[in-house]
Amino acid sequence: MPRRMLCLTEGHTEPHAGKTAANLVRYKREEVVGLLDSTQRGRTAGELLGTGGDVPIFGTLDEAPEANMLVLGIAPPGGKIPQAWRGVILDAITRRKMDVMAGLHDFLSDDPEFVAAAKVAGTKLIDIRKNNEKTIARRKGIRPDCLRVHTVGHDCSIGKMVVSVEIANGLKRRGRDAKFIATGQTGIMIEGDGLPLDCVVADFVSGAAEKMILEHQHHEILLVEGQGSLVHPSYSGVTLSLLHGCAPQALVLCYEIGRECVTGVESVKIPPLALHKQLFETMANLHQKCEVIGIGINSRRVSAAEAAAERARVKAEFGLPACDVLRDGPDELVDAVIQFHARGDWHGPL
Amino acid sequence: MPRRMLCLTEGHTEPHAGKTAANLVRYKREEVVGLLDSTQRGRTAGELLGTGGDVPIFGTLDEAPEANMLVLGIAPPGGKIPQAWRGVILDAITRRKMDVMAGLHDFLSDDPEFVAAAKVAGTKLIDIRKNNEKTIARRKGIRPDCLRVHTVGHDCSIGKMVVSVEIANGLKRRGRDAKFIATGQTGIMIEGDGLPLDCVVADFVSGAAEKMILEHQHHEILLVEGQGSLVHPSYSGVTLSLLHGCAPQALVLCYEIGRECVTGVESVKIPPLALHKQLFETMANLHQKCEVIGIGINSRRVSAAEAAAERARVKAEFGLPACDVLRDGPDELVDAVIQFHARGDWHGPL
Incomplete structure (x- = not known):
């Protein structure tokens, strides 16, 4: 099923804090249903992010029934999930059966409550930053003509x-x-x-x-x-x-x-x-x-x-x-x- | 119980690869029972590491009955546990009820076999490198007179x-x-x-x-x-x-x-x-x-x-x-x- 993303930017729908959301509407507009920010309901991405044109800003999850993925659309220093967002994330998983994607240092998939909810709902938690990289740079095999x-x-x-x-x-x-x-x-x-x-x-x-x-x-x-x-x-x-x-x-x-x-x-x-x-x-x-x-x-x-x-x-x-x-x-x-x-x-x- | 460390340096009892062992015998000599390297049995730390004087090099675990902690005494690039060392590590845990301490990127406590063995033996796996640091530098509160x-x-x-x-x-x-x-x-x-x-x-x-x-x-x-x-x-x-x-x-x-x-x-x-x-x-x-x-x-x-x-x-x-x-x-x-x-x-x- 294609991604139909709703970007959560609650209270941060501006280009700096909301740079993840801004760049998703800039480069993946066809996959973005809208933004979610109850403080900016009815406005557009274009107005607040300077990109994304008339991509709408919703006040609640239920205003975007076609969305199948909630994306945490901010990248705060330290990469922590704002406490106030837990409710809407859990609601998206539990009631709406949405996948959730985040790029923070705090991993969704390390959070017992999110993990339990996603297991019951049969949805995915996608942590873009999670990795297990253990390769050391060796400077071998690098093509000089690239x-x-x-x-x-x-x-x-x-x-x-x-x-x-x-x-x-x-x-x-x-x-x-x-x-x-x-x-x-x-x-x-x-x-x-x-x-x-x-x-x-x-x-x-x-x-x-x-x-x-x-x-x-x-x-x-x-x-x-x-x-x-x-x-x-x-x-x-x-x-x-x-x-x-x-x-x-x-x-x-x-x-x-x-x-x-x-x-x-x-x-x-x-x-x-x-x-x-x-x-x-x-x-x-x-x-x-x-x-x-x-x-x-x-x-x-x-x-x-x-x-x-x-x-x-x-x-x-x-x-x-x-x-x-x-x-x-x-x-x-x-x-x-x-x-x-x-x-x-x-x-x-x- | 005080640490009585046996440093495993199998095949690497020299100052560069064995720098962890060398510095333990240099600065914690009173806690080091000996080194374990079957290729150098009977020699001393002083001879091979240039420090540690007559700290002995044993060929088998059983030559050091008083040791209660096995320390992985090398720090290889990439921090991997040498495959050939798994047997002696498991033997130290299972038969000798020794704690095991390591400073590698591969964690003892992430290894199901070591974890299971230590649980049965009631011994500790100590991963010096394991951490969950998530503090961002802010340059605030630093004392100018330190x-x-x-x-x-x-x-x-x-x-x-x-x-x-x-x-x-x-x-x-x-x-x-x-x-x-x-x-x-x-x-x-x-x-x-x-x-x-x-x-x-x-x-x-x-x-x-x-x-x-x-x-x-x-x-x-x-x-x-x-x-x-x-x-x-x-x-x-x-x-x-x-x-x-x-x-x-x-x-x-x-x-x-x-x-x-x-x-x-x-x-x-x-x-x-x-x-x-x-x-x-x-x-x-x-x-x-x-x-x-x-x-x-x-x-x-x-x-x-x-x-x-x-x-x-x-x-x-x-x-x-x-x-x-x-x-x-x-x-x-x-x-x-x-x-x-x-x-x-x-x-x-x-």
Whole structure:
């Protein structure tokens, strides 16, 4: 039976906290019946998430009788299931016989109450982040002629996944054999494969990234979704494990206009973008030649005029292609990847 | 009942693979009955591990009737229990009613056969690496007047734990209130507390490091055991998570003379020590003032004369105190910590 998803975003139907829901309506709209947020009943995804058009926001489960899967549509720091959501989750399982899908660190399938309810109802609990990865990165067998482009950024939740998906889709439209490599819960829900790197045991994160590369390197170009940032005191290790595990030859550096403090650790100021570029290039070049080939701008908080001015400024500062893939379209970054691929000097040994 | 440990090192009674055993006989000798390695029966720990003096090496379990705990004394990459060891582990549990302690990624307590045997025998399975850490680093409540000294290095298994323990013990001998913060399985076995950071879920590694800092910051000086290296393609993320999580003001940079390739990824050459110093200082200084204050040399593979020459060379190159804490004693690094503490200019805000 096809998925007909209802995204639970209760009290969090906005682009940042609700990024999982936002990206499901953006990329899997045909499978999304609506959102569930009793505080926003009657409004639409387009109004509140800036994407998803007229996808409706329901106030109760019963307003979406065709839904067969409840998706927890938020990705809070720490990945805990909000206590207030337990009632609706249990109701969806017990009364509506819905499957439930989540990408949190707290697993549905470790919760005795959810497990018991799903067993009685005969429904599935799908934990996107649950894994048992135990592969160590070895840097063996990596194809030198598969171009690995990795999106990195100055903070978490700034759109690295969106930039990766948009470039991959843009390359496919140009007839190139590109593949999006999902490394986080939302990307996995969209792509249907991938590994939730931030939930892998620390020793095996780079191994899990490498495993995905090895599995998909028959493609011409891989777009590897980045995580966190090298300056984020809580998640920098995930970022570095991924950078070293996926062994990219090219990076697309992403940032959000107006983001000043590290998400979740507001005492830490985000340094200038030029420092991020230097840090990522330094750490990647420890192992193979790698350079930033373009810049992904997230301009959702500013006007079109401000976004255009900032785009011109950042292009001048770095001498690199730069665009907001949602506002401007991804063509400039797609071109950058194609031109870099054609240069051919990235076929270095590992 | 006090622990009377028998360390299983079958076929691996040498300092590198058997580092867990070596450090148990070094620091917990009064609790170690002997080693178990049928290939080295009749020899001593001192001969094969360079520490532990006349601690005997037995060929069978029955030669050590007083042992009440079997310890898996190796720490292989990937942390798997060698298949060939299952027989002796089951025999120790079933016939000898011994507890079993391990620090591997494969948990004894997840193995149905070991669990069943231990249940019948009424003995304990102790998995040092097993944890359920889910704390995110927040950089809140960290005391500016607790000096956090972190040992870092150019590769894994080069003696960062030993340097940390020796400096902590040296400080205590001088009457200072120092505490060793264990971050790996052997350190935890020795200190009796700590967290196995490389086995924590990736998003929570820096949070686990920070949690230990917050718990022990009533001490004057913390010596935080390092893990891996920033250039290790498999484990660099663990290294960076720990560096950012423990927020050190001072680093002791450790290396082993003659180590040329990254352990486990021999295609990657280890860069010069000066680059490691620069990388660690750059990454630490993103968040607070931090500098390398001394160098820990592991000279176990070279002669006394070669070690002395290299010590003089590295001191001249970096203008920093440097010693092999085992060969030379830790005094020079203990002095370096005391002098840095006295400078007082490290009380910066976080």
